[in-house]
Amino acid sequence: MNLKDKLLSSYLTSQEHLDLDNSLHDIKDEAIKVFEEKGFPSKKQEDWKYTSLNSIIKQDFSLVSKQEDTIEFKDVKKYFIHDLDTYKIVFIDGVYSSYLSETTHDGVDVCLLSAALTKPRYKAVIDVYFNKIAPQDSLTSLNTAFAKEGAYIYVPKGKAVNKPIQILHFSTGNEANLMLQPRNLIVAEENAEVQIIERHQSLNGNAVFTNSVTEIYAGKRAMVDYYKIQNDKENASLIDNTHIDQQDSSEVSVHTFSFGGKLTRNNLNFYQNGEHNNSILKGVTIIEDKQHVDHNTLVHHKQPNCESHQDYKGIFDDNATGVFNGKVVVDSIAQKINAYQSNNNILVSDKASINSKPQLEIFADDVRCSHGCTIGQLDEDALFYMRARGIGVKEGRALLMYAFANNVLESVKIPQLKARITKLIANKLEVNLGFDV
Amino acid sequence: MLEIKNLSAGIEGKDILKGINLKVNAGEVHAIMGPNGSGKSTLSSVIAGKEEYEVSAGDVLFEDESILDLDAEVRAHKGVFLSFQYPVEIPGVSVTNFIKTAINQTRKAKGLEDMPASDMLKMIKEKSELLEIDRKFLSRSLNEGFSGGEKKRNEIFQMAMLEPKLAILDETDSGLDIDALRIVSNGVNKLRSKDNAVIVITHYQRLLDYIVPDFVHVLVDGKIVKSGGKELALELEEKGYDWVKAELAAG
Secondary structure, eight states: OOHHHHHHHHHHHHHTTOOOOHHHHHHHHHHHHHHHHHOSOOTTSGGGTTOOOHHHHTSOOBSSOOSOOOOOHHHHGGGSOTTSOOEEEEEETTEEOTTTOBOBOSSSEEEEHHHHHHSGGGHHHHHHHTTTSSOOOHHHHHHHHHOOOSEEEEEOTTOBOSSOEEEEEEEOSSSSSEEEOOEEEEEEOTTOEEEEEEEEEESSSSOEEEEEEEEEEEOTTOEEEEEEEEOOOTTEEEEEEEEEEEOTTOEEEEEEEEOOOSEEEEEEEEEEOSSSOEEEEEEEEEEOTTOEEEEEEEEEEOSSSOEEEEEEEEEEOTTOEEEEEEEEEEOTTOOSOEEEEEEEEEEOSTTOEEEEEEEEEEOOSSOEEEEEEEEEOOOHHHHHHHHTTTOOHHHHHHHHHHHHHHHHHTTOOOHHHHHHHHHHHHHHTTOOOOOOO | OEEEEEEEEEETTEEEEEEEEEEEOTTOEEEEEOOTTSSHHHHHHHHHTOTTOEEEEEEEEETTEEOTTSOHHHHHHHTEEEEOSSOOOEEEEEHHHHHHHHHHHHHHHTTOOOOOHHHHHHHHHHHHHHTTOOGGGGGSEETTTOOHHHHHHHHHHHHHHHOOSEEEEESTTTTOOHHHHHHHHHHHHHHOOTTOEEEEEESOSTHHHHSOOSEEEEEETTEEEEEEOTHHHHHHHHHOHHHHHHHHHHO
């Protein structure tokens, strides 16, 4: 049985024991129908031209973890930003781990979607926000149909969450070939502020396939900073669908650091539904061997007087492949828009490749939109300059690659996170740069 | 310290240097002057180890050891320093981080530990004061947006930090105003000792008023055609390179 059929046939059973409102059952029933009709995306679709899901959907994945696994904190400590005081929402094989987590209801809600979907006190928020931002594409619908667990973060009007929130999804690999579908809902009401760091991590070499959906609602003048660390093991595949609704004068930034995994697809969509907004989309991809990372971004400017900034840097070695598909749509009433998009890539080996396609659909006439894409090699003159100063070839190249990624790193607002990412890059490039960040 | 024996080298099969002979001893300052296209930059690049250049004949000995087969960074570890005519911009790497990496890589090659942070800071403070470099400057990206004078001062700052045995200054005076010239020359002069040597490559005599050479060599068409003391530089200034070429032609 292929994966699509397995998912369809297991849908009904999966919905048993879920204590949900009828309205939620209806949403899910609709969603599974969409998935049934559309199926997994294929390479025939323009947006999936360079990323094939065949190797994943041919495999037999279990949809539920049969055992409740516990893990010792000391075994996973390194995956946390442990020198930073944060809230933590931790899942092991899709199941909440209260032992490793730290949640709160003190003025803000940092807790679980399973609670939010079933308990009456959350109903008002769920009715307004759940599944309202996400479009009905097949992968998002698939997640909606099976959605039952993930992070639920609600920040009421005027509140700032006093410390960042780490969301960690661990997969133990005790169940070989597990498919996970976490669903996150983040609501920042008017003038609210929140910072989130999310990470998917498998703990052994077994295959795991994650189809994740995150909906973020940013109210008027809200500020949301989201950081994604994608540094998983070589048998892990991730499709991350993140949908963001922005109201007037809000600012949302999403930084994506992709250093690992077998196949990673980031569908990142910003819907600017208000004026005077700023959307910031940044990424650093550093991959090798046969890894594949695909960034598919959309910024939809629906209102005037807004800005968006996209800056994605990629470094590809060995046989790694990358895709950047950046779309900016400016509706006809959205005048006075400044939309910048840039994708810069370095190919370190002859066999690495990147497909980069900026797409601009502009229907307003008083806007400033730019896009730029470069694909090149490391600057040989710069490398000689370094060698002439005694810096070896390996370290010199690493320094150049670090410098290349630097202006994305510079906009990371949490110093401990920035230091951690710098260290991850250094480890990846196998150098000890000994920098103070 | 440095002995160049009959060196011929070039690029893409064509020789630019056609049999260079030069001997530089510790404690000496040699100036190499010549018109454009004479091979001055080729000479400095070949000594520093730029891989694009092919050596077709001859040898370069540094402290009695042939260095032509050594990688650029190995030559740097041995104490060869090239101040670039066009220093490269490396956005994203600060001046401080660059020099720290260079120093620690050199120490590592010698089997030493990284320089302790406090020693490094002290050294940076000392040498930046010598070159009249502002502290704020040090956290800027290397050479990015620097004026010509700032780039050259930064080159000599690196030289001061790395304390090389042989420094080759490739057209260090190009793009410098009087003040920058004074500061850079002052820096170079302070670093001079009986244990190190300097090769100053330049078009113009002016720099040599500040960094006074012991020997002056004239490079024309890839060959050193005339050598003398510092007065030779003054003669060249007066009579121009054509005078040397005419002398040669006459026999």
